[in-house]
Amino acid sequence: MEEIEEELLLAREQYEWAMNGQWESLKRFYKYHVSEVFGPMTTKCDTVLHVAGLAGRKDVLDLLIPLIEDKDTLTVENIRGNTPLHEVAASGNLDAAKLLVESSVLSVTIKNHLGETPLYRAAAFGHTNLVQYLATQVGDDTEQHFQRKDQVSILHIAVLGQHFGLSFSLSFSPKPT
Structure with missing residues (x-):
């Protein structure tokens, strides 16, 4: 824990820039x-990739991703098991999601600690265009995206979030056989 506290102190200025919209x-x-x-910026071990993703800042991701040699590291998880793509799914930024998917295909199917994939999170936040895009990226194994560990389905989470248009389209989506 002491090591994380030291890293957070080192990233304090960067975190403040992000929180104050000083993206440049x-x-x-x-x-x-x-x-x-890949150093933590928050107590939840969010990296700058997570923070920029949640803020929907494609411009920041555009700068950072080419600088990263090992693209598999783009699947770095925070304390909740969320990857930067999970955070982008919550923001709804379709262009940022495309950038991450094109940079690291593996991140589309990674589940966080609740068992949510980025597709599931996009539905939970009512981002219809992002749900449609991510659905085209998951391949034939779509069933893993329809339910999280506590058995809450993707349709149920869309209704709970009052995303009725999205829930309507999900209820008429073809079901896996």
């Missing part, structure tokens, strides 16, 4: 400190 300062910093991209 954040981009300048990470452009010259690529090794710190």
